[in-house]
Amino acid sequence: MEAFAALVDALIYTRSRNGKLELIADYLRRTPDPERGWALAALTEGLDFPAVKSGTIRTLLHERVDPLLWQLSRDFVGDTAETASLLWQPPALADGPPAPPPSVTQAVEALSAMTRASVLTELPRLLDRLDPDGRYALLKLATGAMRVGISARLAKTAFALAFRVDVDAVEEYWHALAPPFQPLFDWAANGADPPDTQSLPLFRPFMLAHPLDDLQVDLADYVAEWKWDGIRVQLACAGGATRLYSRSGDDITATFPELAEALTIPAVLDGELLVRGSHQGGEEGGAASFNALQQRLGRKTVSAKMLAESPAFVRLYDLLLLDGEDLRECPWTDRRAALEALLPRLPAEHFDLSTIIPADSFADLATIRDGTRDEAIEGLMLKRRTSPYVAGRRTGLWYKWKRDPLLVDCVLMYAQRGSGRRASFYSDYTFGCWQGDPADPAGGAELLPVGKAYSGFTDEELKRLDRHVRQHTLNRFGPVRETDRSLVFEVAFDSVRASKRHKSGLAMRFPRIHRIRWDKPAHEADRIEALQALVHGEPGGGTARRQDLSAE
Amino acid sequence: MSPSFSWIRPEPWGIHVVPADCWIDPSREVPHALVTHGHADHARGGHGRTTATPETLAIMDLRYNTRENIQPVHYGETVRLPGGVDATYLPAGHVLGSAQILLELGGERVIVTGDYKRRADPTCPPFQVTPCDVFITEATFGLPVFIHPPIAGEMAKLLTRLAEYPERCVLVGAYALGKAQRVIAELRLAGHHQPIYLHGALERMCRLYEELGVSLGELRPATGASKDAMRGHIVLCPPSALNDRWSRRLPDPITAMASGWMRTRQRARQRNVELPLVISDHADWPELTGTIQEVNPAETWITHGREDALLRWCQLHQRRARALALVGYEDEDD
Numbered sequence: 001m002e003a004f005a006a007l008v009d010a011l012i013y014t015r016s017r018n019g020k021l022e023l024i025a026d027y028l029r030r031t032p033d034p035e036r037g038w039a040l041a042a043l044t045e046g047l048d049f050p051a052v053k054s055g056t057i058r059t060l061l062h063e064r065v066d067p068l069l070w071q072l073s074r075d076f077v078g079d080t081a082e083t084a085s086l087l088w089q090p091p092a093l094a095d096g097p098p099a100p101p102p103s104v105t106q107a108v109e110a111l112s113a114m115t116r117a118s119v120l121t122e123l124p125r126l127l128d129r130l131d132p133d134g135r136y137a138l139l140k141l142a143t144g145a146m147r148v149g150i151s152a153r154l155a156k157t158a159f160a161l162a163f164r165v166d167v168d169a170v171e172e173y174w175h176a177l178a179p180p181f182q183p184l185f186d187w188a189a190n191g192a193d194p195p196d197t198q199s200l201p202l203f204r205p206f207m208l209a210h211p212l213d214d215l216q217v218d219l220a221d222y223v224a225e226w227k228w229d230g231i232r233v234q235l236a237c238a239g240g241a242t243r244l245y246s247r248s249g250d251d252i253t254a255t256f257p258e259l260a261e262a263l264t265i266p267a268v269l270d271g272e273l274l275v276r277g278s279h280q281g282g283e284e285g286g287a288a289s290f291n292a293l294q295q296r297l298g299r300k301t302v303s304a305k306m307l308a309e310s311p312a313f314v315r316l317y318d319l320l321l322l323d324g325e326d327l328r329e330c331p332w333t334d335r336r337a338a339l340e341a342l343l344p345r346l347p348a349e350h351f352d353l354s355t356i357i358p359a360d361s362f363a364d365l366a367t368i369r370d371g372t373r374d375e376a377i378e379g380l381m382l383k384r385r386t387s388p389y390v391a392g393r394r395t396g397l398w399y400k401w402k403r404d405p406l407l408v409d410c411v412l413m414y415a416q417r418g419s420g421r422r423a424s425f426y427s428d429y430t431f432g433c434w435q436g437d438p439a440d441p442a443g444g445a446e447l448l449p450v451g452k453a454y455s456g457f458t459d460e461e462l463k464r465l466d467r468h469v470r471q472h473t474l475n476r477f478g479p480v481r482e483t484d485r486s487l488v489f490e491v492a493f494d495s496v497r498a499s500k501r502h503k504s505g506l507a508m509r510f511p512r513i514h515r516i517r518w519d520k521p522a523h524e525a526d527r528i529e530a531l532q533a534l535v536h537g538e539p540g541g542g543t544a545r546r547q548d549l550s551a552e
Numbered sequence: 553m554s555p556s557f558s559w560i561r562p563e564p565w566g567i568h569v570v571p572a573d574c575w576i577d578p579s580r581e582v583p584h585a586l587v588t589h590g591h592a593d594h595a596r597g598g599h600g601r602t603t604a605t606p607e608t609l610a611i612m613d614l615r616y617n618t619r620e621n622i623q624p625v626h627y628g629e630t631v632r633l634p635g636g637v638d639a640t641y642l643p644a645g646h647v648l649g650s651a652q653i654l655l656e657l658g659g660e661r662v663i664v665t666g667d668y669k670r671r672a673d674p675t676c677p678p679f680q681v682t683p684c685d686v687f688i689t690e691a692t693f694g695l696p697v698f699i700h701p702p703i704a705g706e707m708a709k710l711l712t713r714l715a716e717y718p719e720r721c722v723l724v725g726a727y728a729l730g731k732a733q734r735v736i737a738e739l740r741l742a743g744h745h746q747p748i749y750l751h752g753a754l755e756r757m758c759r760l761y762e763e764l765g766v767s768l769g770e771l772r773p774a775t776g777a778s779k780d781a782m783r784g785h786i787v788l789c790p791p792s793a794l795n796d797r798w799s800r801r802l803p804d805p806i807t808a809m810a811s812g813w814m815r816t817r818q819r820a821r822q823r824n825v826e827l828p829l830v831i832s833d834h835a836d837w838p839e840l841t842g843t844i845q846e847v848n849p850a851e852t853w854i855t856h857g858r859e860d861a862l863l864r865w866c867q868l869h870q871r872r873a874r875a876l877a878l879v880g881y882e883d884e885d886d
């Protein structure tokens with residue numbers, strides 16, 4: 001437990017991603033089986049001990065510490081497990097030499113065996129054997145909330161780094177295994193065969209695209225598809241069960257139960273999840289805007305009303321496995337043919353096909369892309385006809401060619417310190433648009449915050465922005481400074497939608513600083529109406545605009 | 553409050569010694585101040601007359617140009633104040649020059665601890681336990697969660713990290729008076745004799761410590777030093793400079809902070825610290841409660857920090873106690 005406790009603390013105090021990866025990888029290499037497997041499960045919050053709850057800790061401490069002293073301490077420390085770890089009184093030395101600290105494995109075994117009745121006598125026995133940092137790690141592990149700021153993906157990446165194996169293979173096997181992941185360590189660290197994954201409805205890592213940037217491709221080698229603005233999903237059916245996964249590999253089956261029910265053929269499908277809605281567009285029709293999809297995301301259960309009003313369907317891009325056969329090594333043309341052949345076997349209300357866009361030349365394609373006014377389309381995908389389905393981003397196989405972003409001129413309102421390497425810089429910016437006429441000195445125009453961005457500028461620009469913030473500060477609130485509203489940002493964003501959570505009533509998607517307009521007076525920045533006009537469709541009378549690449 | 557101690561009156565801006573009409577650690581200008589030590593929440597300029605140890609007076613001279621109407625008192629020395637009050641300065645073990653002040657009138661004995669600790673500190677003499685009737689104690693770390701670990705372990709953490717990253721430096725945030733010099737002196741005791749680089753705000757105080765007989769080994773200004781020169785070395789700065797622009801001149805610094813507040817993870821993370829070092833110049837909970845038991849006063853008056861928990865402890869142990877509501881004492885930088 002000491003090594004694990006040291007790792008937990010090091011992770012808490014390490015800000016950089018690479019630093020965290022190194023710490024975990026190093027621990028995994030140094031630690032024997034099954035200790036490291038349990039530790040990995042704890043870090044990814046994959047352990048659950050029903051007998052131990054936050055209330056259990058409070059109960060234990062109330063038996064040992066004056067309630068007022070506990071309350072004052074808890075208020076100061078801000079965390080129940082940490083307060084308990086600091087207040088716990090180890091047994092007096094007179095009671096004999098202390099038992100050695102338990103390993104993570106021993107702790108997991110002991111915690112698993114505890115019941116609601118036995119926990120109040122058994123948990124103290126573990127705590128008695130540990131120092132404060134060990135007690136903290138144990139209590140966090142026991143209550144299933146490590147909060148060390150690492151995602152499951154980061155832990156898997158660290159695993160891959162530790163044993164020099166492919167992270168996508170780790171991702172694939174991970175879903176087939178339970179803690180302490182012994183077959184995973186056998187394979188990666190001990191040279192055994194990989195775990196069997198064919199017969200389970202597992203997540204297979206997605207193939208991703210590079211931005212096209214200034215490249216041009218030959219349409220003899222590449223096909224073009226729309227890039228739909230929904231969420232990328234994978235449907236996996238095997239062994240009589242069907243699961244729906246998000247792009248990060250999260251199981252979202254419960255949010256869209258109608259889709260899991262709709263696939264009963266053993267297959268793994270890649271597509272865009274959309275909901276049917278009133279917003280018609282594209283020759284496919286029937287896809288609602290991202291807004292409508294948002295209504296269903298983030299809900300753990302779905303009402304019958306919602307199922308009826310916003311039914312979900314998947315617009316299929318690709319076919320990875322079918323009837324026990326892995327198609328991922330096949331060229332795209334073969335997979336596409338198999339997908340088209342499969343489509344008639346799938347229920348039409350829940351599946352359709354992402355069509356191939358007919359275009360004779362790259363120039364044609366550019367015209368088609370610029371001409372689209374459909375809110376459900378983000379841009380184009382270009383896929384190499386010979387390309388296998390490979391996990392992650394591989395150069396030269398798939399490209400995304402997004403529509404040019406929208407641009408609007410905003411005024412800097414607040415700046416916040418960054419973290420890690422940017423901790424000494426004011427690098428996160430909140431900006432706003434005018435309500436009222438800023439050119440009219442008596443008009444009482446005010447700025448409404450419309451978004452936040454922390455990217456899109458160079459290191460040199462960051463230094464200059466940092467200076468600007470420090471020299472134009474009106475107020476300070478902890479790590480935040482309010483500035484005098486003198487600097488204009490040209491902000492690029494993908495789309496904007498109505499939002500009740502923001503004072504301006506608007507929320508931007510993917511805002512980033514496109515240009516810093518050191519030259520532009522703040523009263524010439526855009527008014528809120530310019531953004532409001534974009535909530536439904538293209539820029540009309542407003543001053544916000546599509547970025548025109550040819551003009552740059 | 554017992555009427556028998558009415559000659560000592562706590563006011564929001566300091567403790568009034570009524571017959572002598574002087575004040576202990578007043579936070580506003582007064583005609584006559586008795587100062588326990590040089591920290592800004594206890595010492596300030598502008599008093600008509602200042603009584604303190606010679607070291608504290610030297611520190612106040614450096615910080616506030618206090619050089620006129622001063623009255624130095626050595627440890628163990630007693631001065632007679634107006635109204636027949638005797639004041640004796642006793643070591644508090646907090647920082648160089650820090651003192652408890654024992655006040656005596658008509659057979660009644662009152663001690664004002666100022667800030668104190670019970671751990672060994674190579675930069676100042678240890679706290680001296682002295683019997684009294686009223687013990688006016690600080691309570692900066694007056695919560696049972698505060699148990700400062702032995703300093704040797706914290707030094708080992710610092711030196712291990714330094715050795716692991718020879719291409720970087722470890723930047724340690726430490727309060728300019730006391731903490732910085734103690735960290736340096738402890739590093740020397742731990743066998744670290746490399747030059748230590750200093751932020752400009754620490755240089756004068758370190759020089760004063762040396763003049764007053766505390767040797768700190770080779771110290772170099774960080775200002776003007778090249779990045780390469782500082783690789784593999786320890787750099788000290790005041791806490792406010794830890795995440796400031798100043799640190800950009802350093803070679804990929806690992807940020808550390810030496811403070812009793814580092815005991816809790818949330819505080820350490822708020823400071824953006826990668827290496828928290830739990831090093832405090834104040835008494836921790838066992839020292840606060842242990843000292844009250846050792847001194848065994850008839851009454852304990854609690855000030856300067858988290859009075860509630862220590863008051864509760866006194867109640868639970870059947871000790872007469874009260875919390876004083878003094879303002880302006882805030883040792884966030886310990």
Ligand SMILES: [Zn+2]
Nearest residue numbers: 589591646667
């Ligand atoms: Zn002090």
Ligand SMILES: [Zn+2]
Nearest residue numbers: 591593667883
């Ligand atoms: Zn103080």
